[in-house]
Amino acid sequence: MPVVELSYSRLQKLIGKVSKKQISDSLPFLGLDIESEDKDNVRIEYSPNRPDYSTDFGIALGLQGLLGIKTGDIKLKIKKSSKYSISVKPGVSKIRPFVTGIVAKNGKIDDKTLKQLITMQEDLHFGIGRKRKKSSIGIHDLDKISFPLVYSTADRNHKFVPLNSKDEMSISEILTSTDVGKDYGSLLGQSSKVPMIFDDNQNTVSFPPIINANITTVTTKTKNLFVEITGIGRNDAEDMLAVVAMILQSAGFKLESVQISGAKNTSPEFDMRKLAIRTSLVNQTLGLDLKPSQIVSCLKKSRLGALSKGSEIVCTIPAYRFDIFGPMDLVEEVALGYGIQNLEPTMSPSQTVGQTNPVSLQLKSLDKTMVGLGYLEALNSSLTSQRVLYDMTNRDSSKIISVLDSKSREHTILRDSVLPGLIENLSKNIHESYPQRLFETGTVFTPDNPVSEKINFAGICAHKDANFTEIKSVVQAVLNVGFGIKVETKTSSDPIFEKGHCASIILNNLQIGIIGKINSAVVENYKIRVPVVGFELSLSGSILATEN
């Protein structure tokens, strides 16, 4: 979840008459979690579906609504201007086909505002921009740019002075020697040309989606901004622009339009959408009995436009609220406007009779039986390692299922057997008193178009007199008492068990498991100093009920 840093005093200025406590009490009910607080500063986690909450400007608008200070939808006031335009050349179509933009004038950028704009940009890049792949933003000092602009391409030997640099660098140099170049260069693929925005004097303005030119750097002295957004989809770029425009307007800038044309590009419209919901859907979903006028007021508190028309409410949705897909999203907006804290939980009696799955019941009685036999239950991960499953136990590793790019070396392979984990457990407990008796039931995995999952049951016993007879007697008892079945053992061999002390467990002429004395080499690998005996058998199919 993205995090934004705010200060209470700044929020108070933006919102109007409100106390610090009112703010901190209300934040969670906007869906914003307070991560940490330190006097005036507060760190807030917001949901990635609300990129408008990436700055304190956006959060202030939300709080104004919730607290009833200012409600209703936020309208963008954009002055139509013919001064600013971008023409798009066909060369970009195959690399990064769309550009859009807006001009924001007469704003005041102090340190804190600049910081907010930078984190907004980073969050938008990471979230809805999908790490700049779908769309990316460049924010520039308008007064350093001569319009009209051209969105075109350049060769990789094209040179300009990039942001935070004093010297000219070629595109290739930027891609190999700057952090952003290394992080995002792959988005451009192998094409010999890269996208580029030039101004009327042939100066490079931006090299999307990598870096801006140094000349247009925004500082606390900047008054007027030019924002360009490029992307692989027009809608994605315009969605992002809608968020930025709304935030800049809230920050006190006057917006002016930018004309976009050429290669299937058009000027952004920032259209408000209309979406109707039925009163009955709201009341049914929330379990309330609200009048249309109440619903309208709730929606307005959520900063949407709303009008009651018969049994329907017609909502006006600003362009930056592209997280709203349909009526159910509006129901949630009603709930937020109503205040989640005002929703009283109710309990409708169940019309159904609950049932434990028969398999769960069987496994539970198996647990009880094993406990009765003096065995302690262990729990191990089903995602384990080559070391535990194969290296330490000499088992056959030809049919493993592994996962890609695990962050933990101890969790890379799905277990095909439960017993190796139990032996590993013994090795971690050699300082504890003996006898040690453990059991585990758990899922094991084998490749089978695509994966077969079965429940296995394993037990292990370690003490100075542990022997085959003891463990066979345990298996016999648990299967007889637990499931009323009788099994036989038949001489067998297995790398995990000692030769001559190993048998297959046979039920109705079918092998369902294996039992024996653990191979002394395995026991030695684990530095266990007492004899160990164990068993493992498959419960699925032969013993357990069918699962569903």
Next chain:
Amino acid sequence: MSQVFHDIEKKIITSLRNGHKQSPESLEKSTHLSPDQIRRGIEWLKLKDLAIVTESKTSVISLGKNGLESFEKGLPERRLLNLLNDGSKKLSFLKDQLGSVFGPSMGLARKNNWIETSSDSISLKNLPGELPGEKTVNLVGTERLHLDKIDQDDLSALLKRPDFIIENVVKTKQIALTDSAKSLKLSDSFGEIDVEAKVPETFVARTHPLKDTIDEIREIFVTLGFSEIFGNMSQSSFWNFDALFTPQDHPARELQDTFYLDGVSAKKTGTPDQIRNVSGSHKKNWRYQWDINEAQKMVLRTHTTCVTIKHLAEKKPDEARIFSLGRVFRNEKVSYKHLVEFNQVEGIVVGKDANLRNLMGIQREFYKRIGITKIKFWPTFFPYTEPSLQTMVYNEKLGKWIELFGMGIFRPEVTKPLGITQPILAWGGGIERIAMLKYDLADVREFYNNNLGWLRSSSKCQ
């Protein structure tokens, strides 16, 4: 209060009162107890501060091969002198008689001027009295003697000679009574035991503490009218993500968050209708080119919701309360608060009265049954539910609100493509978090360490 002693203890105390210190061996003789009984008795008395055990090291001397031969036949030089006692002998005769000790015995005799040599015969010159070492050989014989019982000067003559003397260092214990034990009154009646004494620990076999919490939660769900369904842990991306309206380029679907099975793909995911409708919903709402190959990639489920949605898509019930419980996976760095594999439970309510306030009511009831009464609800965001809430519960021990289960109503973008028309309430979350509160654990890894110290001691009935 008079102390009760075991018969073994009484015998040992009585024996030690008669003399001073004793070794365990001598106690065996005086008490007629077995070495094991003596060992145990001493241990008990030590624990009660009634006996003091001092350990000391002493050397024990026994004869080696040559020493033993000398004990039988006399020292080599004595044998030579004996042969010469009745007159001079030929060199070859002496060699024959003395064998391997001929050389050394001749050397000693010459050096000490006991013999004289003329051409090839040897005769006696001075007959010495007792030879150095003779006393020791005869004293030790076939026994093992403490070093301090042997004349050190006499012994030193033998120590230089090969295989005559074996010196062993042995530890010896001496047991003595403490002052309080000396004045103890021993009861006369035999057969009584010390019922106040400490006893060895017995370890209880038990089910795993986490499993107990899981079973408890399962029972609560059943009591609330829910029935349990099962599903696989390995799932196609289609059911884990696509069917739940998570776009294919969503960060949660990246390798760094989700475990993908290496080289494993599902040939079958949903029915052709399901695939068409789900992909249609993605294309329309998320505006991108949906890719079936991406949906066929097998993952380790990141939530149990894939199991419930598959069940609902198949059965399309008008009324139902179901739940699924089991392991889920996240590609995380393992730490005190994160595991790669943990348990999740998820409940689903289908029906006409499935609304948000009822969902909150079920939560309240659930938490009440696990002993949590102070709860509140906050709005939150999940890709597949709308509206979405999270429960905050107040933890008295930590003195703060913590986040537990999430909940919501399945989005129409999820249900419609799968042909589900009824509203569906869904709620659930991780079980380890609840178990951590219950067992007062700060490190979630403890549940899977299988540390016998913890498993054997953690309290079962809470």
